[in-house]
Amino acid sequence: MSAFFQIEELFGRAAELTWMDRAACVGSDGDAWFPEEGGRPSPQVRRICDGCPVREDCLAYGSDWPGVWGGKTERARRKHDA
């Protein structure tokens, strides 16, 4: 691996850590962010995500993953992209 890619990888990880460290859900029950297929986020999850300072970063990061990212379920994100 070239030095360029090593540095780019390190910066990428640093950027991820930066926004994740500021996530409002840090320390919360992670299962709550993975409602059953087709389920909606609980009011508690919605309240936390609504006030999260890194919501846009989270939405972009988790766009292809299951669960709630950026305050949106997988289904809601698919609708948003359509």
Ligand code: SF4
């Ligand atoms: S928007 Fe993302 S980072 Fe913020 S609380 Fe919700 S799931 Fe956590």
